Amino acid sequence: MTTSMDTTGLPHPANRIPLVGDVVGTSPATPVQDAMRQARELGPIFARQFFGNDVVFVSGADLVAEVADEDRFAKHVAPSLARIRAIAGDGLFTAFNEEPNWQKAHDILLPAFSLQSMRGYHPAMLEVANRLVASWDEHVDRRPVEVADDMTRLTLDTIGLTGFAFDFESFQRPDPHPFVQALVRGLAHAQAKARELPWIGPILNKGADEQFAKDASFLAGVVDDVIRERKESGDTSTDDMLGLMLNAPHPVDGTVLDDTNIRNQVITFLIAGHETTSGALSFALYYLLKNPTVLAKAQAEVDALWGDQENPQPTYEEVGKLRYVRQVLNEALRLWPTAAAFSREAIVDTTIGGHSIKKGQWVVVLAPMLHRDKVWGDNVEAFDPGRFDPEREKARPVHAFKPFGTGERACIGRQFALHEATLLLGMIIHRYRLLDTFDYQLKIKETLTLKPTGFRLDLARRTERVKPLAAAVSRRRPRRPGGPSRAPR
Structure with missing residues (x-):
């Protein structure tokens, strides 16, 4: 349970209305972008009020460093996130700190993200990437691709296959899988409830609430079927996330997760494992489209690995060599972190930026504005993957980049x-x-996350690529006198 924070003395939006609060100039459809605008006007710490509830936003790198202090703050499940508990229960993303299943599941699932496990996931990731390529090949020189939609298909199939051996077959379906339709409706409804007017909303939205209950029940039933089928198969391996949750005991007390919590974790990973990644890919493609110099540099990097190969099948090790491509992704996540805000709760009486805050009070970290703090340079709106050159990264404060949350409850x-x-x-x-x-x-x-909307682009096949240096040298190598010619390597 939280207490109300006394925000007296903190900047707040103009035209505050008694009882109602700071609703002038805001839209239910753009809460993050509205908060960003207000941060530009009011500074790196300010308060907003909505029907008597005070919310404090922070975005300065120095202030975020304070709320990232694990001795003073912990994760807070904000109301907008708590509403998703009707779908995901006490999953990793939505569990309250005092719920024991959070730490238990976290400890059991850590091996799922080890280097060995990541190598094991790579073939399935590549399989789904090839599905997208096959789909996009059908669009070349014909019709545009809907970027965000296809990125969502890709990431959903990937987490389904790698985590739970469940194939949504998103690229083979004219319409999304019924599970996906129910999930999308459920998440949209949970977010709409966050903007619902007190007293009136529950009456007006009774039908939507009933549909939400049906969707939550359907999602639970599908996942329960997956869990039951895995159990009945007799498979006791721990090669994927579901196998770990079913068969791996806790490393300390030896207990295992119960079926209800396993269901909650599966739904959590299906939500978090595809929503944020699909948005990050969509933003990265947008910025590459608008920055041809950056695109050319990134293409030179991939060409150096794969040259003229018509359909390269990257190895796990080769993906690790795409350092500039990774910088492109990081810079897209800087400008538009797809999980745009996260909340922290004071676990002791403390201060933020000199402002008193009591134990139990909570604040929202506004990541897009943190990522536009002065520590990032003068032209923070410009897309510049060079910001993530190793030497520039080392020079920045450690808490200046938070696209995945912070602390032990980070993604x-x-x-x-x-x-x-x-x-x-x-x-x-x-x-x-x-x-x-x-x-x-x-x-x-x-x-629940941020994505570009209405983003379409046309495709053409590349016909000229930068040749890898080693191959070019090999092609120019003269014949040895009297010896056979050597084929290029």
Whole structure:
């Protein structure tokens, strides 16, 4: 349970209305972008009020360093996130700190993201990436691709296959899988409830609430079937996330997760494992489309690995060599972190930026504005993957970049997501020319995460690539006198 914070003395938006609060100039569809605008006007710490509830936003790198202090703050499950508990229960993402299943599941699942496990996931990631390539090949010189939709298909199939041996077959279906339809409706409803007017909303939205209950029940039933089938198969391996949850005992007390919590974790990973990654890929492709110099540098990197190969099948080790492609992803996540905000709760009486805060009070870290703090330089709106050159990274404060949250409750699957995204982005820019036929202007859609909306692009096949240096040298090597000619390696 939290207490109300006395925000007296903190900046707040103008035109506050008694009882109602700070609703003037805000839209239910754009809460993050509205908060960003207010941060630009009011500074790196400010308060907003909504029907008597005070919320404090922080975005300065020095202030975020304070709330990242694990001795003073812990994760807070904000109301907008708590509403998803009707779908995900006490999963890793939505569990309250005092719920024992969070730490238990975290400890059991850590091996799922080890180096060995990541190598094991790579073939399935590559299989799904090839599905997207096959689909996009059908669009070349014919019709545009809907970027965010296809990135969602890719990431959902990937987490389904790698985590639970469940194939949504998203690229083989004209319409999304019924599970996906129920999940999308459920998440949209949970977010809409966060903007619901007190007293009136529950009456007006009774039908939507009933549909939400049906969707939550359907999601639970599908996952329960997956769990039951795995059990009945007699498979006791721990090769994927579901296997770990079913068969791996806790490393200390030897207990295992109960079926209800396993269901909650599966749904959690299906939500978090595809929503944020698909958004990150979509933003990265947008910025590559609009920054041809950056695109050329990234293509030179992939060409150096795969040259003229028509359909390269990257190895796990090769993905690790795509350092500049990874910087492109990081810079896209800097400008538009797809999980745009996270909340922290004071676990002791303390201060933030000199402002008193009591134990139990909570604040929201506004990641897009943190990533535009002055520590990032003068032109923070410019897309510059060079910000993630190793020497520049070392020079920045450690808490200046938070696309995956912070502390022990930070995203457990961040390396999984970045490997998957780097693999796919490398394959796309090696194979295609990205054509800005529609002169797309970025428009952000806000749901549980951030994504570009209405983002279409045309594709053409690349016909000229930068040759790898070693191959070029090999082709120029003169014959040895009297000896046989040597084929290029």
